[in-house]
Amino acid sequence: MAPPASTLNAPVPAAVDTASPTRTRGTALVLTGILLVALNLRIAITSLGALLEEVRTGLQLSGAMAGVVTTMPTIAFAAFGALAPWLVRRFSPGRVVVAAMVALVAGEVVRVATGSTVVFIATSALALAGIAVANILLPLLVRQHFPNRTGLVTGAYTVSLTAGASVAAASAVPIADAFGSWRAGLGAWSVLALIAVLPWLPAVLRRTSAHATAPRLVGRVRPARTRVGWAMAIYFGTQALSGYATMGWLAQLFRDSGYRPQAAGLLLAGVTAVGIPVALVMPALAMRLRSLRPLVLALSAMMIASYVGLALAPHDGAVAWVVLLSIGQGAFPLALVTIGLRARTPEGTVALSAFTQCLGYLIAALGPLVVGTLYEITGGWNLPIGFLIAAALVQVVAGLAVARPRFVED
Template identity: 65%
Template sequence: MPPSPAGPPAAPPTSTEGPTTPITPAAVVTTADPAVPGTAGARAPGWLLVLAGMLLVALNLRAAMTSLGALLDEVRVGLALSGTMAGIVTTLPAVAFAGLGAVTPWLVRRLSPSRLLVLAMLALTVGQLLRVLTGSALVFLFTSALALAGIAVANILLPMLVKQHFPGRTGLVTGAYTMALTVGATAAAATAVPVSHAFGSWRAGLGVWAGLAAVAVLPWLPAALRARPAPARTGRAAGGVARVRIRPARTRLGWAMAIYFGTQSLSAYAIMGWLAVLFREAGFRPQDAGLLLAGVTALGVPIALLMPTLAGRLGNLRPLVFALTAASTLAYLGLALAPRGGAVLWVVLLAFGQGAFPLILATIGLRARTADGTVALSAFAQSMGYVIAALGPLLVGILHEVTGGWSGPIGFLLAALAVQTAAGMVIARPRYIEDER
């Protein structure tokens, strides 16, 4: 049985593997950052700064995307984007998260977590600023990719930091930062259109979030300046104990986690990128369509806090997996058949169905015994998962442009949901990635 959120982590297993083994994203070793309050050797009150820093980072992890989703029509007109090009824009998050997620464990080997988070938030800040200053679609794509690169690195680091600093409260802290992530996404979706109208340009509705990213740098700056250089790459941990190589790509659990993460992300990014457009085409005003999109994330706030706690307490996650699938299925069918008449109900059901995201984030920590296992599983599940997720917004955009309606895109999302449910049955059973080596 996995440990409850209040339980202590199990002792890490040992291995006889030598020091010359190459490091890959699926076989990464993490070390405590002595400069970060809350790690080994730091004073107890330091955990408050770590938690505050994590929550500020989490607030930024979706704002750059949901603000774009709410203003996608304005951006399409302003930059003369075709439907396919708009699909590429909405696919960028998944592509960036897949590529940068795979190399983040390599970066962790060479930079302290605090320095890595500072660089990630600076990339997000600069990228968001530059993309609203250009009139070129190509430059907009590249600067958006820079911003998303910062988000990609932070995505991988947060589960690792939870395991390192709060091993006895995995579910609770995961729920807290997932809730902060959801609050940031909700605020961005709800205010992007009003801000753009107030300033007379969609650029203001996107660019304002660079300020929040800049604030997220501040809690990590003192620790980043004091951080010691990363330790030399060896195959042994402190005390001469051989480090464990964990390869999720060689396990059934690792692939199931990646598929579940990927299919739920596919649906999430398709919703963030296109739901407001669907509601506009159903007859809603732009402001109301943005509020409906914000409603999905707003209603997800309590779900984001509750879902990791439930996951930590349940021995088997199948009831949660089936409940989330049922809610998403009803929402998709409703959007296809009566997008205007039942809009509020579909938003509520979508919000519950999107609880798959905090569920899989919590499950990453619950299916690993150690911080090493957590970062290996997080990197593999997210990097491979986002490769899958990259198909979502792109195919939805193409299908919508080809068919001129929403039945085709929604049919595609229902097929992805079936795959997600099958993978969920595999990850639902209690097990640890270290035991499947």
């Protein structure tokens, strides 16, 4: 008789005592903590994007400095995320999460209180450092505390992350208008980051914890010396490249095809809206399948079909291309859950997560830059879309390598 499909992709889970009321309460607290942390992982970025013009005016930022501010997230994710394995070898993951959220709160608060460009950029970097470390830790926390529900919890926190980004982008300007200052539109979100600290405090304040804070990691795994590490990083990076390029340029493409600005913005928002149920279902589906290859191929095919459609009929088929692109970008939650599937141990999970996301976000930073440059040079969208199709083909090759059931420790 064939083994269950999930066993071919997943490492052997740790035993979980579901009968204990104390453990049940602790597990619920950890789940709440994970979802609240995820909710904060893009808010500091999308709220700033929505208010960038007001911030530029208020702080008298030059065009070059504004460019630095908009490029900082992917660079910070790569640079500061590399610290996560070092931190969890010295402190428990729960304490590192608390420190990351405190850094986010401090960065969000101080950057809206300053009139200095240098301090604004430095404190934005502090906030991004907290986000970067939390990015790396979430797959580890899910694997440790929910070994039998990794797909479901990964989908839930991906939805939380997406919802936070969307709400902040939509609400930052109204909040700023209501209080008469862009500082309120940015600073208000620090309250949500502070709330995300609370579920982790009981574990952090105790010397030991059986369920809410995992033990410190002492081993060292080097994904950069493995094929699966590089395949994961390239897969994550190429799908993120598409995501960032879409966020930066899709609305402009629709405007160039004849849509009004409001309609183009709604079509861009549709990518996120359709993507929410995809993000919830994709990780659980990955855990059930015998092989990840059908998912890798299907998602990439839909993404490439969307790009071809955007090149040939961007106006008439806009809704269809948005739906296809949204489904194709389900590669993001698939990549997140696969990090846990390609490591046998907590040490391997955090090392693979750090390497995948650090290198991946460096690759992703090329997306908006290259697409924008090609658009400026050619004045059209065929060459930029050709670049995105080429990136999607690289994604296919890396994804098929990731789909092989092997582990970073091996």
